[in-house]
Amino acid sequence: MNLSPLPLAVFVADADGAITSWNRACEKLAGYTADEMRGRTLADLVEFEDSAGKQAAIQARVDTDSLASLVCADGRRISVRVTVAPQSLDPEQPGSFSVIVVPRAGTAPSRYALIQDLPVNDIIEGLPCVFYVIDQSGRLLLWNRQLEEALEMPSEDLPTVEVKYFFDEAHRAETVQKILEAFETGSAWHEAELVGRRGKRTTYLFQCARTSVGSLPCVFGTGVDITMRKQAEHVLKVHERAIFASVNAICITCCDGPDNRIEYVNPAFERITGYTLAEIKGRDPRFMRIEGCDTEEQQRIHDALAHRQSVRVVLRNARKNGEMFYNDLRIDPVMNVNGEVTHFVAVINDVTEARHYERRLHHLAHHDPLTGLANRTLLQERLKQAIQFALRNRMIGALAFLDLDNFKHINDNLGHDVGDAVLREIALRLRANMREEDTVARVGGDEFVLVINDQNSPEQVADLVERIRRSVAGPVEVDGKEIVAGTSIGVALFPRDGNTVDKVMRAADAAMYHAKSLGKNNCQFYSNELNRMVHEHLLLEASLGRAIGNREMVLGYQPKVDLRSGRMIGAEALVRWNHPEHGLMGPDSFIPLAEQTGLIVPLGEWVIDEACRALKALTMLGVEDFVISVNLSLRQLRQRQFVDRLGDSLRRHAVPPSCLELEVTESLLMERPDEAKAVMARLKALGVQLSIDDFGTGYSSLSQLQAFPVDHIKIDRSFLGGKVDNGHGVITRAIIALGHSLQLKVIAEGVETREQLLFLRNNDCDQMQGYYFSPALSEQGLADMLHRGVTLQA
Structure with missing residues (x-):
């Protein structure tokens, strides 16, 4: 074989x-x-x-x-x-x-x-392409079966037709030119579409070379069917054109380990962001993010990219000029034939205008167009939230209905333009008197509603509402005319007067109409009992303002004793109100009111001036080195001219600054420690002594305590209550040790028993005050005790 x-x-x-x-x-x-x-x-x-x-x-x-x-x-x-x-x-x-x-x-x-022994015929017929040999006349000398199938012609017809007629008329000249090029230069290639006799069209990549058969010059070549490739190229061109023409910004990144580098951006990206491809190619797209903004959305993108998954978010990015824009971003992975993610395609839709439009629509749907205040829809949403918050946190909230008393008269006699101007001014005043977290709404022609959150007491609500009533009652100037509107206010507390929106609104509305029935321009609470309390509170506020000018205030002086010598070395000035109807009232009944209304400032100035006068009187009696301490409020410390006015009082009474001691509670210092340190440094420079009152009840740290230029700390009376050998005794000993380690004098207040006194002496406390030695005395009583040389007996 x-x-x-x-x-x-x-x-x-x-x-x-x-x-x-x-x-x-x-x-x-x-x-x-x-x-x-x-x-x-x-x-x-x-x-x-x-x-x-x-x-x-x-x-x-x-x-x-x-x-x-x-x-x-x-x-x-x-x-x-x-x-x-x-x-x-x-x-x-x-x-x-x-x-x-x-x-x-x-x-x-x-x-x-x-x-030479290869079976050439079998090879040519088995080629996965068309094969041909063309002579210089442009006709076929040799071909394979694949060419016959492409042209849909029998073999006997092929030699009778010039090759150029196998192509569409539009490409015949180019085909002839490529054949001549092969004869002249030795080779040529081109893409063209063979047209079959029955209309079949197939795109081929032809490659041919010059040769000869015997002495006859000819061109032979092959044609590879690239129809699928051309279709794919066409699809890619369509897609590329779509990407290029898209109104949405498109960014294509290449996965490079943990990084994603920009490979391509379309013109819309350049238009939206301001960055050209040349500027940002090879960079990570994260350079456009705004630090600290939309962190949750950025984390979602990070997680999706890490897991090679799609993600859609709306976040804010920065344009090249620094302007912020809202970006509706969709990112999708692109896989290769092996299923590996090689790229990500990000579609960026600038929705800034849409977001602004949505906000405008939302604002119009929830706000009054005339005043810009919340409308009834937003009011009910806010009130519902406020009631739920009050229920969860056991806080007090209030709903106040305000109805302008004279608005119909204003509209009828001065016109609607003037009426609108009055409404806008009233809206401004209401907003000015309310906190950011509260809500001011207009629900009718001359009806306003206030949602007041997070109040400590009904009295605090009453103070706020009364301040608002006075503000609204002030004259409004329109076109040179002064117009007084006046208002009747009804107030309901929640959850006391209702735990639903409907109940609370009905209660406030009823209280408002009750206020109108009582003669207008007043405030009424829904509860009769509360009305009485509020009425008394308001009367007390009004009389407190007069009391300072009428010299109804008096000072009592509680002696301070040195625990080592037993000698009386100073006293704390305690203000009392000698009320013409209620008699002598302790500070607990009016000092909080003075704090809320701001009357604590003139009251505090009077106390300091009166203490300086008392010191001067004691000096005239021969008492030296005696120190009177005065309690300060945070409002006083925040007064810009407080230190200067204090210095004026000391000079006016010729009192040495070291004889005046100012006491500030620990909790007040911790509220604004930096501001307090600055003021206390100026006071120390003035020469007065400084003391931290109620020490141990606040939340100060040791480092903060060291930063305050104080001379004394006072142990709060609560730490001496009951038996001193219990847990309070441990805290008291710790406070004494802490004060001494900081070179501070330690004073114990509220000493009422001999047991407490012995405990303080045994633990080396410096000073004490309390009923065990003496209650608060009048100025004359203090002078008499000093003259008699009364000392502390063990």
């Missing part, structure tokens, strides 16, 4: 080395005819170069690569490489062997010699 023609020299030998078959390449390489090859053995044709030589059995050379010489018919020896392989796949069954002979470098015959 003969082997199929191959370009390699191959023969088959049996187990004894006898050659049983060979191919034509073997005859060509060795120079033997077929008759000469018959009967020869492996040893006749091949001389191996290893030590085994010809004697080695063929089985010993299986799966080896040996160097040898091929003995040719003319006696030449060609250096070859020999590979022996069993023809049977089962090594247990010995049979014949394939012997493959490959010439070593420089010894192989020409390519032509090896390929």
